Amino acid sequence: MADTATVKEVKKSSLTFGKKEKALITDPLNDTNPITVQVLGICSALAVTTGVKNSLVMAVAVVFVCLFANTITSLLRKRIPKQVRMIVQLVIIATLVTVVELTLKAINFESYRQLSVFIGLIITNCIVMGRLEAFAMGNDPYRSALDGLGNGIGYGLILIAVAIPRELLGKGSLMDFKIIGNTSEFLVNTTEVSWLGWYANNNLMVLVPSAMIVIGILIWIHRAWNPKLVDVS
Amino acid sequence: MHSTKYIYTFVFIMTALVALLLASMYTGLKPIHDKNEALYNKRAILSAVSDQLGKDIKSMSDADVQAVFDSQITQIAVDSRGNEVSSAQMAEECEGAVKPEEIDMSKEKKKDDSEKILPVYVFENGDEKYYIISVIGNGLWDEIWGNVALKSDMSTIAGIDFDHAAETPGLGAEIKDNKGWKKQYIGKSFYDATGNYTSVVAMKGGVKDPSYQIDGLTGATITANGVNDMMASGYKLYESFLKKQKKS
16 A cells, blocks of 8 residues: 555656646645555554644644655755665654654643643654655655655644544544533533523544544545545455 | 675764754753753642642743742741751752752652652642642552641641543543542541541542541542552651641
């Protein structure tokens, strides 16, 4: 499955934006999506998707790391000694992740407190390193940047798609805006609407197992909608 | 194939560059980080008296928080024998803490009770005075901590705020998120009618004595027990100080 993501090096390195370049961005959103097709980066997708706000911050962080890790690796690809390339890639990723962490701590301390461990864990996110090995080491910086951008967004979209049902059904809110619940703080107060009295926010949705179920359902929907993804065998 | 010398040079230069970049970024952003951390802490302290402030802490801007903190809060550092601690002694024993708000509670937690130095925040709102004490303990997975505001009788809770490092969302994390549950603490006393120390206890299976008991948290027995232990031992550390204040 993973080798579908490997793209042969494009010989000419002009800065045109043609079909191939467009595919670099749009493929990871659909046909080679890191989470639903390649099943990479599941760990953080399970952990941070309890709220849309956290997922959004995480998505931005991963897009940033993917984009710049790909670009920097690609710029250095002819100078990186093959024997230590993994370590070099890891240093690049770790540096960028630390930059993200320090910046987030300065601009949004609340999110930093909620996400701290998982921001650090972007280092181990298979998507980032996977793209460096599979793409950036063999392609020019421009196309590598597009590829990083596409994969980061592909990951972020799924995070948000998982977070929306989890936050809505689990806490009754979206982006911390309270929508449905059994107290007067919520927009729809279930205790006041007679036919909604049975509804209660489902705590299971906030816990990690529900993320597994939601991702499973997303993969199912994705494959039903995109027949290219169904294994021929 | 690159030579071994080239590999060493490459790795060395790369490491040096990265170290320089990160170190300068860390140093450059440190003042902002410290400020954010201090404000976060101040918000947590003020959350304990949010009912008295008359507005939602979350909707207050950083400047508002700072202003309330500066104008209405007096901070004191005390030891467990009830004596005030001088700022010189505090700086020496709490790694250079200049103000009591800078005391690192998780480090104090590890010290012997007799060596602990603890912050007290006196919140003045018109004629009323509230004493806010900081407590710390263990939840199910990691540390939990909180600030408890006491009325001027030094034993009745006026407001409370908890936080945690890693409790389960929806279960243990309710100690922070469930406002309705925290509200139960208001008006409870650390002593029963005859003056015995009872602490304030979250009870599993229903409240028997409403003067010091509140409903437990469903599905979070161990976290709730942690909160109970934290409240009992945390208040005890401040007891002699609070008694002295009550007399004077």
